Amino acid sequence: MGKRLDGTSMFTGINSGLMNSFTLLNGMYEDGVTLENLASAFTNPNLVNNAYGATFSSYLSNNFGTIDKNADGKITADEIQNLMGQMAAQGLTREQIISLGGASGLSGSLQETVLSHFDDIDKNHDGKVTNQEIQAYGVDSELEKQKVADRNRIVNNMSMFYDTGADYEGSMLDYRYLDEDEG
Numbered sequence: 001m002g003k004r005l006d007g008t009s010m011f012t013g014i015n016s017g018l019m020n021s022f023t024l025l026n027g028m029y030e031d032g033v034t035l036e037n038l039a040s041a042f043t044n045p046n047l048v049n050n051a052y053g054a055t056f057s058s059y060l061s062n063n064f065g066t067i068d069k070n071a072d073g074k075i076t077a078d079e080i081q082n083l084m085g086q087m088a089a090q091g092l093t094r095e096q097i098i099s100l101g102g103a104s105g106l107s108g109s110l111q112e113t114v115l116s117h118f119d120d121i122d123k124n125h126d127g128k129v130t131n132q133e134i135q136a137y138g139v140d141s142e143l144e145k146q147k148v149a150d151r152n153r154i155v156n157n158m159s160m161f162y163d164t165g166a167d168y169e170g171s172m173l174d175y176r177y178l179d180e181d182e183g
Helices: 008-028 035-041 051-062 077-090 094-104 108-116 131-156
Strands: none
Touching: 008 035, 008 051, 008 077, 008 094, 008 108, 008 131, 035 051, 051 094, 094 108
């Protein structure tokens, strides 16, 4: 069987991107990662020329209110850790995968597979996919592929009107499996 679908690299890449962008931004501004600093960061050549940083900074800016849990006007390292833990536990939305997945170095095929099968992967229908759901979908997909292959093999090795010879006493409608050395 082929390689199973696994979302570990997606979650790891997105977490890395968030932490690296936070660290970069936190180092750029003495007063930390504020909404104002995020807005001005988009004119900073160090960030603008780095699509990776710009993508994650844009995400931080667009979701500032939900990330800044204590509403002090700054995103802290603890709040980034909480966000990453929440994403790992609760999963990623389709929008998070689209906006953060490509910038995280996620393989295009993994992102495309997860997005195109998002509703099937999201077993609890909460609008988010967890790594466990992605892995379970991968296992289910592999099992389904194996079942189809097994059914095809059985059907291909079966003949409804197989020549049984003159001394066969069963019905001519009996199914009989073709012996491996006969086919």
